[in-house]
Amino acid sequence: MAGITENGRRIMVAIDEGDESIYALTWCLKNLIFKNSKDHLILLYVKPPRVVYSAFDGTGYLFSSDITATMEKYSQQVADCVLEKAKLICGDVQNVRTHILLSIIFTLNNSVETRIENGDPRDVICEAVQKLGVDILVMGSHGYGVIKRAFLGSVSNHCAQNVKCPVLIVKKPKSNAGGDN
Amino acid sequence: MAGITENGRRIMVAIDEGDESIYALTWCLKNLIFKNSKDHLILLYVKPPRVVYSAFDGTGYLFSSDITATMEKYSQQVADCVLEKAKLICGDVQNVRTHILLSIIFTLNNSVETRIENGDPRDVICEAVQKLGVDILVMGSHGYGVIKRAFLGSVSNHCAQNVKCPVLIVKKPKSNAGGDN
Numbered sequence: 001m002a003g004i005t006e007n008g009r010r011i012m013v014a015i016d017e018g019d020e021s022i023y024a025l026t027w028c029l030k031n032l033i034f035k036n037s038k039d040h041l042i043l044l045y046v047k048p049p050r051v052v053y054s055a056f057d058g059t060g061y062l063f064s065s066d067i068t069a070t071m072e073k074y075s076q077q078v079a080d081c082v083l084e085k086a087k088l089i090c091g092d093v094q095n096v097r098t099h100i101l102l103s104i105i106f107t108l109n110n111s112v113e114t115r116i117e118n119g120d121p122r123d124v125i126c127e128a129v130q131k132l133g134v135d136i137l138v139m140g141s142h143g144y145g146v147i148k149r150a151f152l153g154s155v156s157n158h159c160a161q162n163v164k165c166p167v168l169i170v171k172k173p174k175s176n177a178g179g180d181n
Numbered sequence: 182m183a184g185i186t187e188n189g190r191r192i193m194v195a196i197d198e199g200d201e202s203i204y205a206l207t208w209c210l211k212n213l214i215f216k217n218s219k220d221h222l223i224l225l226y227v228k229p230p231r232v233v234y235s236a237f238d239g240t241g242y243l244f245s246s247d248i249t250a251t252m253e254k255y256s257q258q259v260a261d262c263v264l265e266k267a268k269l270i271c272g273d274v275q276n277v278r279t280h281i282l283l284s285i286i287f288t289l290n291n292s293v294e295t296r297i298e299n300g301d302p303r304d305v306i307c308e309a310v311q312k313l314g315v316d317i318l319v320m321g322s323h324g325y326g327v328i329k330r331a332f333l334g335s336v337s338n339h340c341a342q343n344v345k346c347p348v349l350i351v352k353k354p355k356s357n358a359g360g361d362n
Contacts, residue, residue, distance in 0.1 A: 009212070027347060031190070031317070034215060136212070141341065157338060160322065160350050166208060170347040 008038030009135040014125050014155075015045050015086045017078065020140030024170035025086055028138045032168070041112045043086045044128055045079045046121040076116075083114040122158040129163045137163055141171040189219030190316040195306050195336075196226050196267045198259065201321030205351035206267055209319045213349070222293045224267045225309055226260045227302040257297075264295040303339040310344045318344055322352040 011032065013025045025043070033039050090112050117124045129137055139156050160167045192213065194206045206224070214220050271293050298305045310318050320337050341348045 024347075031347075032213065154342075156341070160338065160341060161335075164352060164354065166205075166212075166349060166351040168347060168349045169341050171345060173345065 008040055010040050010042065010133055011136045011138060012042040012044055012125075012129060012132065012134040013086075014121070014137070014139040014159075015043050015082055016121075016140075017082055018140065020170075020172040022086065022089060023172040024138055024140045024168075025089055027170045028168065029090060032136065032138070041090065042128075042132060042134065043083055043112065043114045044125065045083050045114070045116050046124045047075055047079055047116060047118045049118070049120055079116045083116070087112055087114060121155050122162075125155065125159050126162045129159075129165060134163075134165055136166050136168060138168045138170065141169045189221055191221050191223060191314055192317045192319060193223040193225055193306075193310060193313065193315040194267075195302070195318070195320040195340075196224050196263055197302075197321075198263055199321065201351075201353040203267065203270060204353040205319055205321045205349075206270055208351045209349070210271060213317065213319070222271065223309075223313060223315065224264055224293065224295045225306065226264050226295070226297050227305045228256055228260055228297060228299045230299070230301055260297045264297070268293055268295060302336050303343075306336070306340050307343045310340075310346060315344075315346055317347050317349060319349045319351065322350050 011028065013021070013028055015021045015025065033041075115128070117128060125137070125139070128134070137159060139159065141154075141156050156167070156169045160169065192209065194202070194209055196202045196206065214222075296309070298309060306318070306320070309315070318340060320340065322335075322337050337348070337350045341350065
């Protein structure tokens with residue numbers, strides 16, 4: 001069983017462009033990480049499967065390798081940007097808890113690691129959990145947007161069924177009525 | 182967002198006769214509850230839907246009301262027994278953490294409440310989460326046994342899709358290779 005050890009737990013949070021995964025990360029930082037723990041956070045971003053382009057676009061013009069390279073570069077920049085934002089949130093939550101909630105100071109002994117992988121998020125997340133010896137997987141309930149979900153099915157459902165470690169599925173409330181308490 | 186407040190969080194653990202829900206409870210106690218928190222634990226046992234008996238059994242004898250009452254009494258005793266066992270585990274985990282893991286003493290300020298409800302566990306758990314203002318729902322990944330699952334579908338999947346609060350799905354490892362770390 002995953003548990004509190006001197007070495008801490010390996011907690012993976014699946015991050016994407018959506019607010020829900022950022023909410024899940026914030027929830028995890030506030031609710032799952034113990035004071036003075038040595039938990040290790042892994043922020044995983046999965047770049048969607050590459051679209052298989054026809055050699056010609058709709059107007060008959062050949063896709064140049066420059067365009068493909070530009071799209072790939074853009075995709076990488078999005079991934080870097082999303083993970084950078086997620087890392088900043090780890091710091092923000094630390095500060096809030098240090099300054100305001102003195103009784104539960106969150107000392108970030110926790111190391112934060114970011115990873116970018118390519119492929120179908122359902123498979124990539126499950127494989128990463130196993131490969132990296134993750135103790136807890138945290139994810140938003142939807143992930144990867146309405147349109148992609150229609151094709152891929154629910155990523156969180158798939159992972160909950162297929163990974164061996166505990167899975168925490170966090171939904172972002174539709175209203176802010178719950179506040180931040 | 183559910184979070185650490187002076188009043189603690191309301192954490193519901195769905196308990197049944199299986200080892201997996203007890204594993205989920207133990208995991209929750211070790212991994213989710215903060216030192217000195219005022220978290221409130223709700224252990225929910227859902228008695229399966231009553232079988233609709235024919236007035237006559239297969240041999241043509243009338244079911245007496247005594248038999249029905251005996252079966253109902255037995256069902257209640259099972260529910261009481263399961264929840265009593267679950268409450269004892271809360272105490273056991275407290276003791277282990279107090280005596281062995283001194284650095285993370287788990288002071289059970291946490292109150293433990295037990296509840297027994299009747300009906301389809303999928304609906305009952307979702308309704309209870311909403312009715313009781315639960316902040317986190319914890320459950321085993323299967324629950325309710327292989328045969329019942331074949332009829333009811335996965336309880337945890339249903340709840341993960343339908344409740345509004347974060348859901349933690351804990352699987353019991355098939356081997357004990359992971360130990361208790």
